[in-house]
Amino acid sequence: MKKSLMRSVFPLAIMFLLITPGLAGASQESAIDTGDTAFVMISAALVLIMTPGLALFYGGMVRRKNVLSILMQCFIIMCLVSVQWVLFGYSFAFGPDLGHIIGSLKWAGLSGVGQSPFPDYSATIPHQVFMLFQLMFAIITVGLIIGSFAERMRFPAFLIFAFLWTTIVYDPLAHWVWGVGGWLRNLGALDFAGGTVVHISSGVSGLIAALILGRRKGYGSESILPHCLPMTVLGAALLWFGWFGFNAGSALAANGLAASAFMVTNTAAAMAALSWVFAEWLHHGKPTMLGAVSGGVAGLVAITPGSGFVGPMSALAIGLVAGIICYLAVSVLKTRFGYDDSLDVFGVHGVGGTWGALATGLFASTAVNPAGANGLFFGNPGQLLIQLASVVATWVFAAVLTTVILKAISLVTSLRVSADDEEQGLDLSQHGEDSFADLVIGAPSMSSFSFIEDRAPVLKESSAGIQH
Amino acid sequence: MTKIESVLRPGKLEDVKNELGKFGIKGMTVTQVIGCGLQKGHTEVYRGAEYNINLIPKIKVEIVIKDEDVEKVVSLISKAARTGQTGDGKIFIYPVADAIRIRTGEKGNDAI
Numbered sequence: 317m318k319k320s321l322m323r324s325v326f327p328l329a330i331m332f333l334l335i336t337p338g339l340a341g342a343s344q345e346s347a348i349d350t351g352d353t354a355f356v357m358i359s360a361a362l363v364l365i366m367t368p369g370l371a372l373f374y375g376g377m378v379r380r381k382n383v384l385s386i387l388m389q390c391f392i393i394m395c396l397v398s399v400q401w402v403l404f405g406y407s408f409a410f411g412p413d414l415g416h417i418i419g420s421l422k423w424a425g426l427s428g429v430g431q432s433p434f435p436d437y438s439a440t441i442p443h444q445v446f447m448l449f450q451l452m453f454a455i456i457t458v459g460l461i462i463g464s465f466a467e468r469m470r471f472p473a474f475l476i477f478a479f480l481w482t483t484i485v486y487d488p489l490a491h492w493v494w495g496v497g498g499w500l501r502n503l504g505a506l507d508f509a510g511g512t513v514v515h516i517s518s519g520v521s522g523l524i525a526a527l528i529l530g531r532r533k534g535y536g537s538e539s540i541l542p543h544c545l546p547m548t549v550l551g552a553a554l555l556w557f558g559w560f561g562f563n564a565g566s567a568l569a570a571n572g573l574a575a576s577a578f579m580v581t582n583t584a585a586a587m588a589a590l591s592w593v594f595a596e597w598l599h600h601g602k603p604t605m606l607g608a609v610s611g612g613v614a615g616l617v618a619i620t621p622g623s624g625f626v627g628p629m630s631a632l633a634i635g636l637v638a639g640i641i642c643y644l645a646v647s648v649l650k651t652r653f654g655y656d657d658s659l660d661v662f663g664v665h666g667v668g669g670t671w672g673a674l675a676t677g678l679f680a681s682t683a684v685n686p687a688g689a690n691g692l693f694f695g696n697p698g699q700l701l702i703q704l705a706s707v708v709a710t711w712v713f714a715a716v717l718t719t720v721i722l723k724a725i726s727l728v729t730s731l732r733v734s735a736d737d738e739e740q741g742l743d744l745s746q747h748g749e750d751s752f753a754d755l756v757i758g759a760p761s762m763s764s765f766s767f768i769e770d771r772a773p774v775l776k777e778s779s780a781g782i783q784h
Numbered sequence: 785m786t787k788i789e790s791v792l793r794p795g796k797l798e799d800v801k802n803e804l805g806k807f808g809i810k811g812m813t814v815t816q817v818i819g820c821g822l823q824k825g826h827t828e829v830y831r832g833a834e835y836n837i838n839l840i841p842k843i844k845v846e847i848v849i850k851d852e853d854v855e856k857v858v859s860l861i862s863k864a865a866r867t868g869q870t871g872d873g874k875i876f877i878y879p880v881a882d883a884i885r886i887r888t889g890e891k892g893n894d895a896i
Contacts, residue, residue: 539835541828599827612832647832718821 347433349440352569356441356449359565361556363452367394367459369554372450373613374463376547377606377659379540379743382467383751389462389474396475397455397482402426405454406447408487410437410493413497418488436496438568442608454490457514458482463659464522465529466490467540468738471746473731477525480721485521485714489513493706505706506680506688506699508577509566511621511673512710519666520711521718523657528722529731531656533738545605552609556585563623577623581616587635588615588642595643607643610664614642617668622624622676625688630679634672642668677703785880785896786854790845791819791873792865797843799864804847809859811896813846823871842873848880848896 371390375383397405404424411419423429426447432441439575458478465474492498493507500512507513534540542548548645563581567574592611618638619631626634646663657663677700680691725731732738737745744750792800797814818839825838849857858875862885866872885895 539837540816540836542830596832600832600834602829604829606830643832651833663831 339500343478347435347439348442349569352440352571353437353442353445355570355574356438356445356453356565356568359561360445360449362561362620363449363456363565364394364558366452366555366558366562367391367456369551369558370456370459370462371551372547373551373555373609374466374548376544376549376551377463377542378466379558379741380543380752381743383543383741383743384747384749385471386462386466386618387470388747389478390459392475393459393462393478394455396478397458398451400479400482401447401451401454405482405487406450408483409454409490410447410450410495411663413491413495416492416497416499417503418491419495427743446568449568450490450494453510453514453562454482454486457486457510460514460661460665461522461525462661464526464657464661466658467742468529468532468732469660470730470733471742472646473725473729476725476729477721478567479717479732480725482780483515484721485717486513489517489710489713492709500706503705504689504699504702506625506676506703507621507673507706508624508676509563509620511617511669511676512706515617515620515665515669516707517714518674519662519664519669520714522661522719523655523666524715525722526655526657526662527780528719528726531654532658533735535656536654542606549605549609552612556612556616559585559620563620566624573624573685576627580628581623581624582620583628583631584619584635584638585612585615587632588612588618588639591639592643593639595640601649610646611643614664614668615640617665618642618672618675620669621672622679625676625678625680625685625691627681627684630675630681630693632681634675637675638668638671641671647689661775670711673703673707673710677701785848785883785893786851787846787848787878787880788854788857788861789876789878790861790865791817791875792834792845793867793873794841794843794845796865796867796873797845799846800861803860803864804857807853807857809847809849809857811847815844815846817842817844821871821874840871847882850893850896 367390371387374390375386378386402425404421406426406429407421407423408419411421412422414420426444429443429447431442431444433439433441434446437443438446458481461481462474469477490513492500493505493513494501500507505512532540559581560578564574565577567577589608589611592614593603593608596607615635615638618634619626622630624633642664645667646660649667650657650660650663676691678691678693680688680699681694682688682690690698692700722731733742733745790800794816796870800841801812818841820838820840823840825836825840828835828837845861854877858877861875882891883895884891
């Protein structure tokens, strides 16, 4: 009896559950498109996974004594920016315009950022989904800078820097380019998924940070080699995977434009990985794994601003050039000038982002995206000038403000670890942990483990009890 | 008693172990080491930056044997580990004052 009752009620209950949300959705907000919403939510999650991916990408490239410091900085960025974004970051970046420079605090605490769409940004998805998607970009942008001062920055100084940078540099920049009323947006600058806002800003800021903090101890005299390249390759794979959310998701709808962005993203990354590998092969005689993944990331960076405006053959050209110039930036430019941008944030993101932003002014086509504009090669030379203006503005803004922020922090606390702490490694000196504790000499300190003695007799009694 | 310390090519460890096993030597301590000598190193390239790596991975095998076996064991190891190329490694011989088996307290030749 019970069984047959279950059999008849269960399917009914399931059907009810399936139908109700649909009914509720239809009556509450007709403008929401479920396909678009699902796609952008998944895209946001894909962009989030890029930050742990970046942590592995960077973590494999440092020495084993500094791996956890990289992972920790990337992870804490996820948390710090998430909180900042909800409190006021989103409002600064996307809130109601103040003088074309920054958003007002009207949306602080996500006040007014609800479940219904905000059509000026995205007419078919809940405003909160748009907000979350944008949050993931804010997170990874700060994360990218970590590579430039890897292996030498004090954690407290890093925390202050990350908070100030995302607030004073990222939020206004995002407003300029993407916020309603932002001056670069009004100018007609094209940046589909963040070539200027994400990559130029982090790359240039990384260069400044590397210059202000100075070279790592032993740079140029000791061998400072990646400790685990397989980790770097896994990280690069996660970045490539997440980048589909980054670029295709920036269509903010599950549509043809998203498909086009997905396709050019993959194409440019593949081409750039090949061109980097061949450039290095010709230059140094061996095709390297680190070169292949670095080239892939360079291609992803370069296609980002144009991903919603260019076609497949343009993507090949963008990728081809990106792999070569980014390789030259890290192997020739860095050596010539002697700065220690530890993991090449400037060489890959600064140079690749600048190329991508300018390339958008060359290759953009309204045949791909009618809402965009044509570039130089499609009969509109003016677009290249607009792109150039957005590049110069981003370079200057990021460089000046990063200098100001770092100089200001250095008045309060030191940016750099002591020489002894650097020698010991940041994992131990900053975090008191060891990544690969296969040979640790030591014993638990008695003070913190004194409960063991108290508990030992109890454990014996209980095991005796089980025997009886 | 005598300690024989051999630094070998990593690929020769199994051959040396087999030969020593046939001779009746079952105990040894093996360590992964790096070092340099006559053998040249190699170049590694990371994002276009070249590094000369002249410390090469080797295997260090330590055994302690009776004094009378030294000549025989050294020739066994040399034969098993030799390729004729630079980088075959080295054998060092040390006198040992005493040896103690921790479990039983046996001393000298009985303990090895």
